[in-house]
Amino acid sequence: MSAPEIRVFNTMQQAKVPLAPLTPGKVGIYVCGPTVYSFVHLGNARTFTSFDVIVRYLRARGFAVKYVRNYTDVDDKIIKAAAETGEEPIALAARFVREFEADATKLRLLQPDVSPKVSETIPEIIALIVKLIANGVAYQSGGDVYFEVRKFPGYLKLSKKKLDDLLEGGGERELKGEEKRNPADFALWKAARPGEPSWDSPWGKGRPGWHIECSAMSSKYLGETFDLHGGGLDLIFPHHENELAQSEGASGKTLCNCWMHGGFLDLEGAKMSKSLGNVVRLRDALEKVDAEGLRYFFLTTHYRQQLAFSDKALHDAEGRMEYFYETLKKVDERLDAKEFIAGPLHGEPQRFLNDFHAAMSDDFNFAGALSAVSGVFAELNLLMDKPPVKDKVLVGRTLVALREVVRQMSKALGLFERKPEDWLLARRDRQVKAKGLDVAKVEAAIAARNAARAAKNFPEADRLRAELKATGVEIMDTPRGTEWKVASE
Template sequence: MGSPALVLFNSMSKQKEEFKPLVEGQVSMYVCGITPYDYSHIGHARAYVAFDVLYRYLKHLGYDVKYVRNFTDIDDKIIKRANESGEDPLSLSNRFSEAFLHDTSELNCMPPTHQPRVSDHIEQIKDLITKIMENGCAYTIEGDVYFAIDNFPDYCQLSGRKLDDNRAGGGGRVSVDLRKKNPADFALWKAAKPGEPSWDSPWGPGRPGWHIECSAMSSQYLGTAFDIHGGGKDLIFPHHENELAQSKAACPEFKISHWMHNGFVNKDNQKMSKSDDNFFTIRDIIAKYHPLALRFFLMRTHYRADVNYSDIALENASDRVFYIYQTLDDCKQGLSRFREEELKGQIPAKVKESIEKFHSSFIESMSDDLHTTAVLDDLMEPLKAINSNLKQLKGKKPPKPVILSLLALEKEVRDVLDILGLLGASCSEIVQQLKDKALVRAGLTEEQVQQLIEERNLARKNKEYAISDKIRKELSGKGIALMDEANGTIWRPCEPEKDAAAELVSNCSIES
């Protein structure tokens, strides 16, 4: 029985479709990047983690993937911020572009094949505008160039909106221009204004409009037909709608097979965004939580659904990631005492069957529109099996089937984590990093925790159980769990304990 076909939701058809690339064995993918005028927030992380998962899974399936993600490094918002700070606009956007690359690297996102910047593609943009004008779908007004939607009958085929619902620009990037033939016509080229970056053009000095940039860069790197165009669902209109119109107006044969859009990150049931000033930057979050915990949190919800941000959900994600890496580290330590010849042989048939079942379920879930939620739930089974076998490893001479089972289970878990982008370089280092982040959230140092452990041990020795219980409970309330073992008391991160009423209220705000 072969692997299931990859099925992805297509925003154009509004349904799941079997993914068939235009060229067998190759995938061409364009994802709209950021406008770098500030540090990126976790709404950005949501998008780029989602498409990183897609990128990784396509590569796992054996495709040669050309992935293009741009930087809109010249834009109204950048110019406004640069004017406020007294900085050159391109210098400011370059600084925040580099910050974005650092942040996405922290989240274990693979770098795309190409990462073009608008400022490096002005000639391609001007050429595309010229083609649109030659085909009768654009006009000029005093150095500005507008797309004429009345001359393009297929406008709104992606969003399905009615023309009466349309508005110019979008996202606060442009103001209403009464000179336009239709209020919904959008700018392809903006005439130069004092103090703004500009380039020479056939229509006079100026700079590109927002939408034309992606049309020019996608065709530059992927041609006039490619497989996947992605971005946040807020880009469906006007950005992607206008992109599609521009590209088809310039080249009627232009084709994108699959449009994909991810959901938002919400805070208090409102979309998290810079313009509404209700966002957390990626840096805000990973100062307190491990980057893999943030990645896990974002992947716990299907990429097309909205994620509701909460500290409790992040705590839960951090706890799960700690469990994964503590288990893998324990497994590595447990197997380290065996010689190489002891690690060879046939794994038990029952374990082999359970691994094959898990892998088959993984492929089935991922091929069903990247169902990462199911995959992360299923991942707990082989991890439980590892812990179960580890208990049998403590004897002087553990059965060889146990050793071989652990090896096979560990390899399968690591392989799946790698495909998901959740595999770090060193299990022991990540365990320590997770503990360090827990200390940050608790407002404690390692030395302070050890001192409290000693105070608790002394209280227990003196049979002052009320004091020892108070210390344990207070630490647990800060996300530090104490565990009494044969060799002494150790600690690990945990979800902070809350009273039942508070827990109930908090759980009501979390989307599953």
């Protein structure tokens, strides 16, 4: 397989650029992780899944990826949430880190190589602020420290805004603050108020502002300049813009070579967001839909594109996963205990992988890659059901090759990595529970029907089939006997 060059859309240039790692063969990526004051919602999950697949793909292409995704565990929202529950802010944050990790495991998200927390990066944050003050781009004001945006010439180069527009704007940005030299200046360090978590600093007790933690954590684990920086579209301004200003204002070097931003998940025509309150928790969604079905749904659109959430879309995605796993189940049963020696293949199994790489190399075109996935599964089924060639050894050998192609795609997408029977059974169990079916009764009816069939009493057999169907159970007569599943509507 000739590996196509990987091109990535860089928000800074608003164009696709070739991936050119600082160190050949290695990629450092920083993804802005959750602020842990509540459960993550599906919009968050989409972004994390996108970067999960991007990291998986880069690894599949042989890059040694260092993947850093932080937890922001010191923040206004956390303090507010803690005040409401009566917990200590740090304890509440720790609790939601655990909840996040439980959700992430279900979604089969890769564990980042490093998951730093703000609360464990305070010395580095203070050192960074000290440097910014020394460089003349930050100033102390009482117990606070602010970044002075007018002193950093590159300010707003990422978001393409103008400082004047920012100040006039139709927004509701807080422009108050006599303590600031410029209303657009933002806090690097906030003086402690009673009851808030705080740390000693050269400016008295206090805590970091919102953006500085990412600057500190990324340079700590990836260096002053690294390859990829990711997050949701809504982080471009102010978060990434400010992060960039802080990092570059301190180091004088480019923070990262490529900024990647994922598109939103929409719910009923509007961005799913905590401020609008139109969120579906990842946790709640996973009660209703299979985790891989959800992952597949996220991959049906390019990562930078908006994606509309709906129960139907999720349901369809899960149905598609069923097709994939049913196919793999058949393939694996057939290949079991058989060996095929090397030799010619039918068709060109590799062509699907080539198409897959072509799509993924082009700014991680998930939807395009899924087309190649469909191709390989259709070919697998064709060879098993209606092989266009007679040579059984040739067919078997080709199935082995195609199965290997699927394995390669699996690794990059985080899809169909489970044992097909396990996935299929788990899905059925969930559906059985949702419908309140009695498995023993279903199996008794199937046994009765098979007795009727054996006696060639087809009217009775059909009656039992119809009866089951009415309760939502679909039965299939296979070479292995009669199997059943919950009908999807």
